[in-house]
Amino acid sequence: MEIFGYSAANGWMEVGNSGIFRPEMLKPMGLPDNVRVIAWGLSLERPTMIKYKIKNIRDLFGPRVELNVVEKEPRLQDSTDSQYILLPR
Numbered sequence: 001m002e003i004f005g006y007s008a009a010n011g012w013m014e015v016g017n018s019g020i021f022r023p024e025m026l027k028p029m030g031l032p033d034n035v036r037v038i039a040w041g042l043s044l045e046r047p048t049m050i051k052y053k054i055k056n057i058r059d060l061f062g063p064r065v066e067l068n069v070v071e072k073e074p075r076l077q078d079s080t081d082s083q084y085i086l087l088p089r
Contacts, residue, residue, distance in 0.1 A: 001040075010050055016042045 003016030
């Protein structure tokens with residue numbers, strides 16, 4: 001199943017998906033061959049990319065993320081009620 005959202009500015013966009021894990025993905029976890037596992041989740045990367053004008057998803061996730069941008073962005077900074085903090089480099 002796929003979940004789509006619509007905005008006048010960007011049209012239809014996938015924001016969620018679901019599926020069944022392939023057996024070879026489950027084998028290293030020690031699950032028997034007859035077990036089937038379903039998965040689902042929201043895909044908030046695309047709306048985030050549109051909002052912040054990020055053209056390449058690898059600039060949002062992974063080793064190409066520029067930490068200096070994260071450190072300077074006030075919306076990503078630690079707040080007093082947050083359990084996450086940005087550590088200095």
